[in-house]
Amino acid sequence: MAKTTEEYGAKDITILEGLEAVRKRPGMYIGSTGPAGLHHLVYEVVDNSVDEAMAGHATRIEVTLMPDGSCEVADDGRGIPVDKHPDPKMKGMSAAEVVLTVLHAGGKFGGGGYKVSGGLHGVGISVVNALSARVEVEIDHSGDHHYMDFTNGGRLTTKLEVRGKAPKGRTGTTVRFWPDPTIFDETVFRAQTLLERFQMMAFLNKGLEIRFQDKRPEATNSELIIFKYDGGIIDFVRHLNTSKEALFKKVGYYEQAEEDQEVEIAFQWNTGFNADGMHSFANGIATIEGGMHEEGFKKSITNVVNKYARAKSLLKEKEENLTGDDIREGLTAIISVKLREPQFEGQTKGKLGNVSMRSLVEKATNERLADWLEENPAEARKIVGKATLASRARLAARNARDATRRKSALEGAGMPDKLKDCASRNPDECELFIVEGDSAGGSAVAAREPRTQAILPIRGKILNVERARLDKMLKNNEVQTLITAIGAGVSAEFDVEKIRYNKVILMCDADVDGSHIRTLLLTFFFRHMKELVEQQHVYIAQPPLYSTVVGKEKIYLKDDTAKAAFLSEKPDHKKEFQRLKGLGEMDYDELGDTTMDATKRTLLQVTVEQAAIADEIFSVLMGDDVESRKHFIQTNAKDVRFLDI
Secondary structure, eight states: OOOOOOOOOOGGEOOOOOOTTTTTTTTTHHSSSHHHHHHHHHHHHHHHHHHHHHHTOOEEEEEEETTTEEEEEEEEESOOOOOBBBBBGTTTTTTHHHHHHHHHHTTTTSSOOOSOOOOTTTTTTHHHTTEEEEEEEEEEEEEEEEEEEEEETTTEEEEEEEEEEOOOOOOOEEOOOOOEETTSSOOOOOHHHHHHHHHHHHHHHHTOOOEEOOOOTTSOOOOOOOOOOTTTTTHHHHHHTTTTTBOOOOOOEEEEEEEEEEEEEEEBBBBBOOOOEEEEEEEEEOTTEEHHHHHHHHHHHHHHHHHHHHHHHHOTTTTTOHHHHHTTEEEEEEEEEEEEEEEESSSOOOOOHHHHHHHHHHHHHIIIIHHHHHHHHHHHHHHHHHHHHHHHHHHHHHHHHHHHHHHHTTTTTTTTOBBBBOOOOOGGEEEEEOOOOOOHHHHHHHOOOOTTEEEEEOSSSOOOOSSHHHHHHOOOOOHHHHHHHSSSSSGOOOOOGGOOEEEEEOOOSSSSSHHHHHHHHHHHHHHHHHHHHHTEEEEEEEOOOOEEETEEEEEEEOOOOOOHHHHHHHHTTTTTOOEOGGGGGGGHHHHIIIIIIITTEEEEEEEOOHEEEEEHHHHHHHOHHHHHHHHHHHHHHOOOOSOOO
């Protein structure tokens, strides 16, 4: 990625409003004060550097986790402007100080600084400053090396000053920050979480080099890690399909630009049965709820493949057209668009609303994908052949679904026999506990609050849906039971608005089998009820791992950390600790008191921040590639906090 030169000064920094109340309400700006919010600070700083790269002014970003708990982000962009800001309201402040202290101030607003940008619309680095105990900024600009720093949530300590000459030809910005421990639940960064995000950024920005190093003494890997992909999203598709069997070796690619917007799409089919391998991005931001660019692609790919199949007599005259789901079965595709003013909507602001982008994607796909199919006839025939098999399976699945519905109706009120339903019919207050085994199910039924809590025992391990087509999946009794109980359909028919329970809670034993059952259930939800996960309706119950007796009182401890904390407070404690391996070992009153009572329990909420990463992880863990799974387990064995609360 070649650097370009363009005048970039204080005039390009536009101010919308001052920095207010960030420390009082941090969740409004970064989502939470938990692990997700903490890592969001890093993303905000890195996003500024990525904006420089997207504009053609930077080629390298270096992120370092320091031994003192700080995070340092350095780039070789133009450097934040250091001249005085022209707005009289800024009272002679430098543009750099404005960017660091005024909310909604940045080069993204006036149109002169950046054509396209990611990040959270200019709130980024000022919010990082507001939520940090200390921030240091170094800027190489106009031949000089500048420095300033802040403490206690953005209070200027050292005004911007020149501290010598910049290295010859060097421009760029370095930001180092220490998250404020009075704001965040914890201030320890998780390297793997950051690496996943940085790798995705490198894929989406062809040729951009992102370097990462963890210099903390407790780091499991202190080596320098470099992400750079000259193939961009083509390499991204190859990466996502690594643990899958590709239908053909070639990765398709096309791009198109007009006015202030552009689209690039890479695609490859695999032999799998999932139709959710499409991942979209707008200005580098994951559009997890899709939007206009996805709509345009889905519509056009369906039309183009059907038109090709008809023209080549791969579909007989009397045969129905292939559906979009048929065609997208086994498809891995990356849709990356860049535009000047993205309009985000939806529950998570992850849905692109620009209608003009739908038109551009449709036009590009209609023209370029049609050309690709003509130029690659062997691959095109395989695509149509796979879609035809998917079509036949869809009809078989429909028959299986109809049979499931008929069976449910005969069982009374459309509900499975084993479901112990709650009395309330208001989904907002209802909870469904999916419990491992009949024994624990019996205890859960006795322990529940019958008005709002329903219990569904699952016998044994459900089908691994990662390796099964929809028609086979729908013949599985446990899967049928889950679909019927949740009541919102499955796969393409799933409608999250129809769910009978606001919370679906997985309650499994704290052993290997329990973990496996939990993973099988999560795979099913992610692949066939994705919105249930994306809209944060899925939870994991956290029954205590230990119990002990203090005096005449039985004490429950959540995990090893809680046990260690207990022993540090009570070093003379002599009573044994009982390891509560199975839910069935608890009396119903213990289970209710520790795990089901809404006022006392702990639930782990399952979230999907990056769908492409989740897609890859499920393929690795539940797919057929043993080597990929072995490598994943070895890499992550020491760090299992992969779900956000």
